[in-house]
Amino acid sequence: MAAAAPPEEEKSVQEEVSLLILLAQQVIKSPQEAESSKLDCAELARQIDRLSSAAPSLYDRPVRRIAADITKTLDRALSLARKCRHGGLLRHLFSITTTADFRKVSKLLDSSIGDMRWLLSLFDSDETNLSLPPIAASNDPILAWVWSYIPTILMGNLKDRVDAANELASLAKDNDRNKKIIVEEDGILPLLKLLKEGASPEAQIAAANALYNIGTDQERVRMIVDVTGLPIIVRVLGEAQTRVQIPIANLMARMAELDPFARGIFVIENVTRPLISLLSMDLVLPLVLDVAKQLPGKDSINSIVQLNREIARTQRYLNSPAHSSSFSSSDGSSRGGHHKKEKEREAETPELKLKLQVSCAEALWKLSKGSISTSRRITETKGLLCLAKIIEKEIGDLQFNCLMTVMEITMFAECNTELRRADFKTNSPAAKAVFDQLLRVIQEGNNPTLQIASIRSIAAIALGKFACPDNFNSSQHSKAIIDFEGVPALRAVVGANDQARVHGLKLLCYLALSASNSKALEQARALNALEGAARSVVPQNPDLRELFATAINNLTLHRTGAHFHRQSIAP
Template structure:
């Protein structure tokens, strides 16, 4: 099909040249016509160069070649039609051409043709250079690119990745340029994927130099922002390629690939299974282990190793999110112990991502009884270390964002604490007077300790009341933002049976006030809790009244 289109365009160029050959004989414009003939012959020669190449390569440039060739064909057709438009119907083609160059044909009809032919010559030269490294004497993109500038830049960079031989620096720069385009505008990721950029980038990750691998992996991670990009990567074997990199490549390349894994898993959770099947999880876990001096490659400094831990933790966090199989794997692999150690001694980023991973593992375990029994038993040394480190980070209060994550993790693990683990309750109650984010997360976490499905809910409820939590919750109920008020109300309703006599009247008054706030009673579950709590708090009053009757 492509060959037929090109042959037709070459024939059209030859037709114009033949017409101009006759025109030179019959026209008085001796300078103007030869220039047009020269340009048309040059264009025909370039099109023949096109025909002589391996046209199967054009399968990867379908949109580009159609745009350029259709443009050339349009210009030549326009030129020829101008030559023939005033001829009698019964003339042969050559006779028509002869008649065109009579004084009745104004030269203004051809004013733009030389410029258009020059543009076509540059367009065809550029595509020959782009695909087959043909000599190209221009330093800019072709004129046709003015209408689709970003697309032509993308085509140029992808062609550099595909073309061989090409300098290593060029391929690295091309991969980097594609990544920059995605960062500038996410829609560019769609163009890169549609124009076949995924496969050469993945090949560069496999076969390139270290710098090329880094830039290509970084761009692939960004292409995960579009669904088509992930599908193309999966089809091209991204799981196998990334697993090989995490097993064999230099640490600096593994850092970027681990980040790309996190992007793929985050944007498209269905990738979790593919990475797990190719042993990416244990490969990432191995980077969490404490390294000795002998583990550090001569080319890797401690900063690189710290970055590797951070990206490995990030990837594991994203892979673990909502995935019980991967959480089982992590819990049985020593990852919990590593996360606890990194939470204690890691850099700021490493602590943050380790806490995130623990939070997600705990969130999955919260709703997965088998995982709770087999992997996160409270008797496990790894679990004890995790609990200790979460408590330390909560009580340190050094990093508000990290504190919030650790509070969430503790709440997700509420089922795992025994009745004697009152230190967690004490710490969480302390956050009922801190920042809004911390108050909110503390309310949510404490509610998980005292909800009906927690075996030790009565012990935890008593501890909340014992350390002054009830009065603090009343203050939140009255004076904080609605989202905090609602969370505080849910917690109050759950601890209502354990409210002491001294605070019972104040608590009942607060619950009656809450009943009159429409936004607090919209949720049917919360409304049911509220009615039950009020009923429980009213019982002692009714009992006292009956005992006092004669």
């Protein structure tokens, strides 16, 4: 079996253009050598002379495509011209040319002239050309639009650059084929360049939206990563205006959700700091008093002092110019830029600030998913206190996204001893603040809306991480859930028939393992609930069989012991 031929290496633009010039010169000389059809050959030469103007060299994708097409046309023209050379009667009989042959080649050359004129117009800074070249008009109009927009983004005036980026965003929205064309025609780098330059907020928003619409699968997200786009995105988040930061945070959330590698690079770029800073921009120092009031009376003075010190450090960190401008340029103007940004932010509407917080919270959630590094960064920057405060004060998407972030962090706290012991100790102010708010969310589970039902489900998952036997402080957390009257609300969750039920049942099992003698569990008929659920839930979730069996056994032993005790003291 013959070995496969090695793939041809892609020619450089210079090689493509050089070949065009060589072929063109040969055809132009053809009238001098022709013995027949001299006038027709001369007309071909005139057309090719018009075609042989200087070729552009900056954005090479349309150059390559059009050059390859023109090469085929020139080859055909040269072949036709060579047939007109004197070569004897017999040769002349086997190479007869007709006027129709010249007509066909002439038509092809006219199209090539149109393609080259269109190509040159792309690089004319004084002209915005949105017409279609003949090559694309007959084959793929979308390709022509992409060829028009990309060089405009690179070289056009500011308004045209914004318009071109918006057009690419529109083409990419909900159309995978268009996304593929934009990527194949090297559209990512010009968009990142537009984003980085920061010529105007409108330009940055257009670029961010286009990248957001392009990066809808892991492969295209990885392409943005591979051209070192993430440092640019992180820097813009720290420096840009609020209305730019919103689509940037949305872009981060999408990229982090689709590509674990992108999540890792974002962590390396320390994106959690600006995200937490923006998320907590309206949190003020009274947080110290609010959380201190939640401490039970039996807590020592030292605990309250520790709490105040920790939250005060958090506030100083979050409000420090160095933190907020850590991604500013190093030209010595960062401090002035920080004060300017603060004034601009103060003038923003509450609705715009809320949108930014929602987007930043979603980005933190997606970055935390499956990432122990992000979870550590959030706890290291005291982000748990910010999340707890927002869960307490907010509703809707912002509260939901913060709950989801807490869920991801607690998942790693369950399996990572270092994280669990460092940030989820029973005397940790941040852990206590989060824990209390999760309990409060469960207690408010009677809201009939679907969103609140989802929040109840997420809170049940997170509380399960606290009460899981693998958690170093599971006994204390289980007791706190019971003391805060979480069992009645939990009983309502396990009685429903939705996705919250399984998580609620697992949490109920954990409570039975740690506090089987609780009156609250007995009053809520936890044993009956688990026995009934075991017949329907365990067959579908065999990994829960042992957990259910142990929890039911604990509650049964407690019921038997209590019944025996009551009989022994009866008169």
